[in-house]
Amino acid sequence: MYMQLIIKKIYIVIFLLFFTHSSFANEIFVSLKKNKVNVRYGPTFEYDIKYVYKKINLPLKQIDKKENFRRIIDLKNNSGWIHISQLKKSNSVIATKDKILFKKPTPFAKPIAQIKEGRLLIIEKCEQNWCKITSEEFEGWIKTDNIWGLN
Numbered sequence: 001m002y003m004q005l006i007i008k009k010i011y012i013v014i015f016l017l018f019f020t021h022s023s024f025a026n027e028i029f030v031s032l033k034k035n036k037v038n039v040r041y042g043p044t045f046e047y048d049i050k051y052v053y054k055k056i057n058l059p060l061k062q063i064d065k066k067e068n069f070r071r072i073i074d075l076k077n078n079s080g081w082i083h084i085s086q087l088k089k090s091n092s093v094i095a096t097k098d099k100i101l102f103k104k105p106t107p108f109a110k111p112i113a114q115i116k117e118g119r120l121l122i123i124e125k126c127e128q129n130w131c132k133i134t135s136e137e138f139e140g141w142i143k144t145d146n147i148w149g150l151n
Contacts, residue, residue: 029090029149030070032058039080043069050080057092057122059149075148093131093149095119101140105130112140121147 035056040047043066063079064071070087073079075094095115102109105127113135115121121133121142130141131150144150 028062029059029151030062030072030087031090031092031149032056032060033086033088037082037086039072039078039082040069041080043067043071043081045083047081051078055120057120059090059092059094059120060087061149062087090149090151091123093121093123093133093147095121095142095146096148097146099142099146101133101135101138101142103140105132105141107143109141113138115142123150126150 032053032055035054037053038049039051039053041050058074060072060074060082062070063073066081068084069081070084071079071081072087075096095117098117099115100111101113101115103112104110115135115138119135121131121135124132124134124139126132126144129144131144131147132141133139
């Protein structure tokens with residue numbers, strides 16, 4: 001009797017760990033592949049278009065998936081469903097506050113430019129608390145605080 005109770009508790013713990021982990025596993029950042037992407041009310045092409053994104057590389061958070069569609073949410077909390085063919089692994093972030101772009105990944109390096117809040121930044125690579133990014137004519141390093149879209 002005591003052994004059956006322990007086994008039931010172990011099954012419950014495993015069940016909770018599996019479902020808790022799998023729900024968080026769906027929440028990843030992705031980016032738009034194209035300049036024009038339809039966002040739908042539901043996870044099929046039969047659903048109406050809710051709105052259209054017109055910004056390639058825009059980072060979005062994937063919060064759910066159903067077959068070939070992904071439910072996303074953007075920085076401004078707009079949400080909807082996008083076909084997986086329009087998404088790619090995240091390669092960009094958005095600055096949520098003004099930031100300084102540095103020549104090297106240290107605050108003691110030469111500042112290159114000021115990055116304004118809302119700027120889309122393309123990530124080349126990240127190391128510890130820094131990411132090497134490009135933004136139009138600038139290339140350099142920013143700290144990873146106050147940016148949206150990083151996994």
